[in-house]
Amino acid sequence: MRRTAPGEDKAGWQLSRRYNWLLIAPAFFLLVFFLWPLMRVVVRSFVDPAPGLANYQAILASPVYLRVLYNTVETAAVVTLLCLLIGYPIAYVMARAQGVKLRIVAALVVIPLWTSVVIRSYAWMVVFQRRGVLNEGIGTVMALFGESHTPIQFLPGALAVHVGMVHIMLPFMILPLVASMRNIDRRLMRAAGVLGADPIQSFLRVFLPLSLPGVSAGSALVFMMSLGFYVTPALLGGPRHMMSAVLIEQQANQLLNWGLASALATLLLLVTLAIYAVHARISGVGLAGAGGRA
Amino acid sequence: MSGSTVPNPSKMSRRSLLAAGAAASATIVAPTILRAQAKPSQLVVATGGGKLDDAYKASVFKAFTEKTGIAIVTTANPAAKLKSMVEAKAVEWDLMQGPAEDFIVHGRNGLFEAIDYGVVNKAPLIPGAAYEHFLLTDIAAYHIAWNTKNLKGPAPKSWADVWAYQGRIGLWKRPFQTLEVALLADGVPIDKLYPLDVERGLKSLDKVKAKLAWWERGAQGGQVFIDGEVDVGAIWNGRVHEPKLNGAPVDFHFNQAVLVNDAWGIPKGAKNLKWSMELMALNMTAPVQAAYSRLIPYGPTNKEALALLDAKTIANLPSVEADFSKGRLLDLAFWADNSSKTVDRFNKWLLG
Structure with a gap:
């Protein structure tokens, strides 16, 4: 089911054992600057201010924290689904494109990544506000038909939050999808056609299943990153869109209650790990990372 | 360290210090000790x-x-x-x-x-x-402000006027200062604000919940007034002072302002x-x-x-009256004692 012969594929991606030592430096870096601080956060959630489960009890006993955790997961799930629905066709086109066309589409997908998330969130505020571009545009069109337009209140609202977050996360969905789709042997689709499948059937029964590892990688990436979102929902969303990151920031930076902040962060980490486990099961990747196999 | 090779630390630039440190690496701790005194x-x-x-x-x-x-x-x-x-x-x-x-x-x-x-x-x-x-x-203010293009009728003189306004009210999405303002709107005299009656403040906010448009950050707060995303509400004077001078459609005053430092x-x-x-x-x-x-x-x-x-x-300054007759200073001791539980309570109210 691969474009390359099995032997070739292996040769391309398996590092000879002789070069394993190359991994020592990055492993050391991760250990010191990532795993060790992360461990300290987890440990702190159990020992600060006093050893025990008090921080977790406080979270589980409070409707606020549970509600916000639920909001966080819900928002991340909706954003992931929207990114998938919008990103899949774009990735499909990119995977088939060659030359200039490919470069143009790739540039359009990647260039937004160069602007800061904060600035893009403020930009969406300008678009969605009462006298914003969107409302003014609708007003102009309505005026052509002789109708008056009462500005629609987009802010704060679910629509604005979802549009803002999808705009930021879309490249992280599209790129793994493209990687996975480019590895699909197009001759399989033709073979399906020869054997009597119509285009819809060959897409649903051949292409779509083969692209699932990309779907899984992109979805996991978008979902996990969305869980940690802070500024976009804070600026565009109402109280209903309060995300865990806001609570963690309040506790960590303003109230300096690091035990509780650590416990909240640990719970978010657990959700992330659970999502990764699901992704690993679907696509069969181990610790090697997402998108490597298709 | 030999005095002849190392210049006076107070006149050393960082680079010369590094160079000196490298030259005299055996005595590298000496400059640190000197720096603490000099x-x-x-x-x-x-x-x-x-x-x-x-x-x-x-x-x-x-x-x-x-x-x-x-x-x-x-x-x-x-x-x-x-x-x-x-x-x-x-x-x-x-x-x-x-x-x-x-x-x-x-x-x-x-x-x-x-x-x-x-x-x-x-x-x-x-x-x-x-x-x-x-x-x-210094003394800044969290005060009454409005968008002059959006405003219908007379400008609000008090927080009670802001609460009564038919339109969108912009407030900071945190309990600090916002609860003070809510209590003032509910008729609590400015000299009897503290200790804050948090529940009464939230009930006062309940009355305008449908009209509220929260802002989260100062820069955003200034912008929602300037763009007319909100009609009336509260903001810090540092965010609207200059825009007003430059002709933005915002205006404000310091009556009943909560003074912050x-x-x-x-x-x-x-x-x-x-x-x-x-x-x-x-x-x-x-x-x-x-x-x-x-x-x-x-x-x-x-x-x-x-x-x-x-x-x-x-x-242009928020309060110059010796007795703060127009506004009043935030009670720091109250917030130091109560911020954790008030933030929790406020978040719960926001989500409810």
């Missing part, structure tokens, strides 16, 4: 950045460098960094600026050095500006304590405070500074 070449001050930073640079930092020859560099001021530096006993900051309501909590948590009132003269300061671990350095404190374990205290003392003097108020519309906490300001500047 005059440092620079002090690091953590600030909120932006216009505030510019105002400090052009007033107090400039005066300090002229007086002592010590340069000032500024950096961002997240409280989490203060805590981690103090815990790790590796303090990079010599001084920190931040919201007074946070500083009283940091002081109680042992994150600040005690202020030496032998060095800092507190006699000319307004009552309540001198704390054990920090000083109030920037504070300065010295992180526990700061390496140049003597010089940090000197900088602190200079910042509380009348000429420096007056220079600062000319640059940014925040009032002085040194009473004598007002005499140095012209009427036009004074008119």
Whole structure:
């Protein structure tokens, strides 16, 4: 089911054992600057201010924290689904494109990544506000038909939050999808056609299943990153869109209650790990990372 | 270390220090010891950045460098960094600026050095500006504002008028200051605000919940008034003062304003304590405070500074009345005792 012969594929991606030592430096870096601080956060959630489960009890006993955790997961799930629905066709086109066309589409997908998330969130505020571009545009069109337009209140609202977050996360969905789709042997689709499948059937029964590892990688990436979102929902969303990151920031930076902040962060980490486990099961990747196999 | 190869540390640049250190690597600890006693070449001050930073640079930092020859560099001021530096006993900051309501909590948590009132003269300061671990350095306001294009009818004179307005009301999405304003709108006299009746404040907010449009950050808050995303509400004067001068459709006044303060404190374990205290003392003097108020519309906490300001500047400052007859200072002790549980309660109300 691969474009390359099995032997070739292996040769391309398996590092000879002789070069394993190359991994020592990055492993050391991760250990010191990532795993060790992360461990300290987890440990702190159990020992600060006093050893025990008090921080977790406080979270589980409070409707606020549970509600916000639920909001966080819900928002991340909706954003992931929207990114998938919008990103899949774009990735499909990119995977088939060659030359200039490919470069143009790739540039359009990647260039937004160069602007800061904060600035893009403020930009969406300008678009969605009462006298914003969107409302003014609708007003102009309505005026052509002789109708008056009462500005629609987009802010704060679910629509604005979802549009803002999808705009930021879309490249992280599209790129793994493209990687996975480019590895699909197009001759399989033709073979399906020869054997009597119509285009819809060959897409649903051949292409779509083969692209699932990309779907899984992109979805996991978008979902996990969305869980940690802070500024976009804070600026565009109402109280209903309060995300865990806001609570963690309040506790960590303003109230300096690091035990509780650590416990909240640990719970978010657990959700992330659970999502990764699901992704690993679907696509069969181990610790090697997402998108490597298709 | 041989004196002939190493220049006087007070005149050393960082590079020459490094070079000297490399040359005399066997005695590399010596310069560190010397530096602790001698005059440092620079002090690091953590600030909120932006216009505030510019105002400090052009007033107090400039005066300090002229007086002592010590340069000032500024950096961002997240409280989490203060805590981690103090815990790790590796303090990079010599001084920190931040919201007074946070500083009283940091002081109680042992994150600040005690202020030496032998060095800092507190006699000319307004009552309540001198704390054990920090000083109030200016007076800003969380006040009534409106968009002049959107406003229908007369401008709101009080928070009760703001609450009664048929339109969108913009408030800060935090309990601090917003609860004070909600209680004022509900008719609590300004001199009887504290201790805050949190439940009454939330009930008052309930009455306008459908009209509320929250803002989360100061920059965003200013923008929603300027763009007319909200009609009336509350904002800090630093965010609308300049836009108004430049012709933006915003206006405001300081009646019933909640007065808030920037504070300065010295992180526990700061390496140049003597010089940090000197900088602190200079910042509380009348000429420096007056220079600062000319640059940014925040009032002085040194009473004598007002005499140095012209009427036009004074008119733009939140409160110059000795008794704060128009507004009142945030009660720091109340917030230090209650911020954790009030934030929880407020978040619960927001989500409910």
